[in-house]
Amino acid sequence: MADNHKKAAFRMLLLIATPKLVNKAVGLFKEGNVPTQYVFHAQGTATSEVMDMLGLDGVDKNILMGMMPKTFADEMLKKLRKKLHLGMPNTGIAFTVFMSGGSGHLVQLIESLEPEEKQLAERNEADMTENEYSMIMAIVNQGFSEDVMNAARPKGASGGTVFHSRRIGNQEAMKFWKISVQEEREVVIILAQKEDKLAIMQEIGRQCGMHSKAQGIVMSLPVDGIVGLD
Template identity: 35%
Template sequence: MSADLILTITDRSRGGDFSAWFREQGATLVLTALGRGTATTEVLDCLGLEATEKAVLLCMLPSRKGLLRKAAKDLWLDVPGRGVMMAVPVSSIGGASAKNYLLQGEAEDRMEKKLTHELIVVIANQGATDQVMDAARAAGATGGTAVHAKGTGTELAKKFFGVSLASEKELIFILASAETRKPIMKAIMEKAGMQTEAQALAFSLPVTDLAGLRQFNVE
């Protein structure tokens, strides 16, 4: 039996529409964070755009064939600027009560599927988004979304990395093709890794389904 974490990135003005849609699909808990697009000032000026404020939504749903296709139709994700939605497989849920609460006792067997994209998650010091994204773009990334966060446990950093870590963080989401994931992560580690001011950590998650990809690449 399987479940997916559904991660959505859209304009803040549409966050409520997505949240309501998730609840219609049976989501019992929808989390919303505020983020921002990572397009450079020069790019925005050339396009005549203002900096884009984003809503990042997270919820858990049973794995359902065709769910994201339904989302693309209901939420007009094929229209530029509407947002991107992706499914990340959940490997386990702690406790039967939590599982029943999050999934309402419903889940399907997962079908084997070739992964075409991965979600790169970067944790970096506050203010380091441009440094991370410059490295990522040089390796083939087309864009990303940053969320401000606060880290804990930073006192353990010296034990593992020999450096001190700031508690104020940037959480950066970069959707990459399976072919570009490795060079993008390598570039981030080389140009914005632990021995730089950015002190970035990066990991990737498999994306089993995707809607709105064309719009995600336009900031």
């Protein structure tokens, strides 16, 4: 990536909502000419009590993901909140996480969303500080997502979102490190407040880490902006 690209602030925007609302959001992304967008089928993990409190009648969810400049992402969050009524019962949540870079072609596509004078906006100090929320991502063997949530809930997690994935890795490296991991994996996404993040991650690691049957890995990413939790 060229030097001037390093100064540009990029974000990955994720919307976790009902399939109907995600379809509407896809239309908004298309209207904004967002060049890269992906939709995944997922399943919520909230307890029935939490679902009742939020007014949700099911746990079927889709995840919409797109990459865009920070200022564009900020405006898209506002648009999603207004058009999809995020924060109301039976809707969803949208948030952005930092992107530290990308391939040259991807960067060019993302930068095309904003006028040239905004493309070189410097990251301000707030970008580098820890925000109120973090996205915790736990990747475990298939069938262990509920174990992750059982570990996370007592430490402050109210719910999560699960989607299925397939591991693509270097078999020789796995043999060298004497690691045997199922190809079919489950990814659990949890939004956590900063005061709960460490405890949640430590407990997931303790119960579902690489030395357990879940053979999980846990990571966190700072959340930049968020709508749908009010």
